[in-house]
Amino acid sequence: MKYYLIAGEPSGDALGARLMQAIRKQDLAAQFYGIGGDSMQEQGLTSLFNISELAVMGIAEVIPSIPKILRRIRETITHIQTIEPDVIVTIDSWSFSARIHKKVRALKLGIPQVHYVAPQVWAWKKKRARTMYKYIDLLLTLFPNEPRYFTPYHLDARFVGHPVIESAIVNGQKDKGKFKDKYHIKGKLMLVLPGSRHNEVARLLPDFLAVVRQMQNKYHDISYVIPTVSTVSEQVKRMVVESGLPIRVVEGETERHLAFQDADVAIAASGTVALELAIVNVPHIIAYKVPKLTEWVARRFLHIQFVNLSNILLGREIVPELLQQDCTPDNILQYVERFLTQKQPYERQMEGFEKVRLLLGMGEQTPSDNAAAAILKLIRHNDDI
Numbered sequence: 001m002k003y004y005l006i007a008g009e010p011s012g013d014a015l016g017a018r019l020m021q022a023i024r025k026q027d028l029a030a031q032f033y034g035i036g037g038d039s040m041q042e043q044g045l046t047s048l049f050n051i052s053e054l055a056v057m058g059i060a061e062v063i064p065s066i067p068k069i070l071r072r073i074r075e076t077i078t079h080i081q082t083i084e085p086d087v088i089v090t091i092d093s094w095s096f097s098a099r100i101h102k103k104v105r106a107l108k109l110g111i112p113q114v115h116y117v118a119p120q121v122w123a124w125k126k127k128r129a130r131t132m133y134k135y136i137d138l139l140l141t142l143f144p145n146e147p148r149y150f151t152p153y154h155l156d157a158r159f160v161g162h163p164v165i166e167s168a169i170v171n172g173q174k175d176k177g178k179f180k181d182k183y184h185i186k187g188k189l190m191l192v193l194p195g196s197r198h199n200e201v202a203r204l205l206p207d208f209l210a211v212v213r214q215m216q217n218k219y220h221d222i223s224y225v226i227p228t229v230s231t232v233s234e235q236v237k238r239m240v241v242e243s244g245l246p247i248r249v250v251e252g253e254t255e256r257h258l259a260f261q262d263a264d265v266a267i268a269a270s271g272t273v274a275l276e277l278a279i280v281n282v283p284h285i286i287a288y289k290v291p292k293l294t295e296w297v298a299r300r301f302l303h304i305q306f307v308n309l310s311n312i313l314l315g316r317e318i319v320p321e322l323l324q325q326d327c328t329p330d331n332i333l334q335y336v337e338r339f340l341t342q343k344q345p346y347e348r349q350m351e352g353f354e355k356v357r358l359l360l361g362m363g364e365q366t367p368s369d370n371a372a373a374a375i376l377k378l379i380r381h382n383d384d385i
Helices: 010-026 038-042 059-083 094-107 128-134 178-182 198-218 233-243 253-262 272-279 292-301 309-314 329-341 343-359 367-384
Strands: 002-007 031-036 046-050 087-091 113-116 138-141 157-159 188-193 222-228 247-251 265-268 284-288 321-323
Touching (some): 002 059, 010 087, 010 367, 031 059, 087 367, 113 367, 138 367, 188 253, 198 233, 222 233, 247 253, 272 284, 284 329, 309 343, 329 343
Parallel strands (some): 002 087, 031 046, 113 138, 188 222, 222 247, 265 284, 284 321
8 A cells, every 4th residue: 555654853754764664564565655854765755855844943933934835735735646645644743734634635535644643732722632633534642641632522543652662772772882882982971962953953052062061171981972863963063063072973873772872861952852861761851942932922822831741741840841041051061960970860760761661651562553553444444435
């Protein structure tokens, strides 16, 4: 069968790649088309264009990109009509995905439509839950509490688990020590993770670099590495070179996974990467800031106590969140030093991370297999009709 998959950013690209692997186990002749990044293309996706064009976030960044995004939506709809797939699966990025689904539904093509990763209606825009059934046939959620927001509004919503628990990072304990051995690292290793979008890197990496500069002057047994992705790799490399700091920049999933296995502490942008750190027991803090306009909108419309997913799942703060004016080199350094020198903050995070793993479905059938099975069942049901 032909599967049309659409991922709007690197985290969705990783989910899409694992989903493709799971689908292929159940459909050996599967053909994949759509929009994806390096990971999905490595799994055989014929991508209409690279997702780096869609990886924008925040009002100030999105507005200038609107004409290009609208053009890409039109091209995608035309491509879907040409391919005539058996199913359309959008992954995350609901603002972009919704426009695709609405246009496809209006064309009455009879193609089953799926969205993977529920929009965070528990945080804002709760009204979206009431209308999604009009445009999609199935919603696959990553968190166990999410289906209840959608099922009252006639949408088939199923918790499949979070694919982060099946990543090589999580299942790579046998690789522990390989990264430090490869780069002859004798002491501790600190990860610096400034995000996967250009605007995130531009805002966060200068502060993260300032933290490394201060730490370099105080600690002589710590090495620093930035595992980056293709969408921002050149930008990251340039900024690191300009800083003159001894920070190693690595690319590719293998290097990234090995670095996570050997990390002793990390500073990171918010997002899926924070879950990966939690699942492999890397003590970390979250530091993040957005433009003033985006902050104003967020404060007005977001109804959440935390932004970090581990904190949200547990309903309490186990990962420090340094946001906006609190996201400063001095504040970040203070928390990093606590993890390096104090036992209690470390143990508190480890206890919380164990609970996070259980909530995400660790130990059961893989989330990607669950998602693939639900998608194939939908296709077969549609064929029977």
